[in-house]
Amino acid sequence: MSESDKREAIINAALELVAECGFHGAPMAMVAERAGVGAGTIYRYFENKDTLITETYAAFEQRLVAAVMEGYPERKGVRDRYIHLATILIKYFIASPMEFRFAEQFHNSPYGAAHRREKVFGKQEKDICTEIFEDGKGQGIVKDLPLVMLFALTFGPLVDMCRDHILGFIDLNEELSLKAAEACWDAVRQ
Incomplete structure (x- = not known):
């Protein structure tokens, strides 16, 4: 090897x-x-288990970002970019339940809290989610809420729905995934 x-x-x-x-x-x-x-x-x-965990998450995040960026409509409006992002996230997670469960473990741990704190308060480059919502706020088409709240309103429900799909409670087919993404968009649009 x-x-x-x-x-x-x-x-x-x-x-x-x-x-x-x-x-x-x-x-x-x-x-x-x-x-x-x-x-x-x-x-x-x-070096140690902490390094392994954070680098495993970084590898997962790279794969996720690559999936989202494939066909990303960067010249389209804010809504279309969000809908693309949301529906790709749903597809990715339901096709990769092991990665979804790893991400759940990570985000609900001190590792995830530190990672999130760095994203919110650190000096990292803007990511695609931040860009979408800052563009939307700037154009007056997204509610003027802190980014953390916009993320919670738009991605929190999607994560719950992906979990429910993986557990067999719902079937997030393409039509239902689109409706879910649109409902989350409706939560933050002006």
């Missing part, structure tokens, strides 16, 4: 184990075993 393959195998194993068992149920030795590498090998790629 090449060096990059080992690193990727470790990240995938960490993602799966955290999704299945939570952070405490995914010790480094178990991650190494699932990845098919020696227990000491994992430390050549990741």
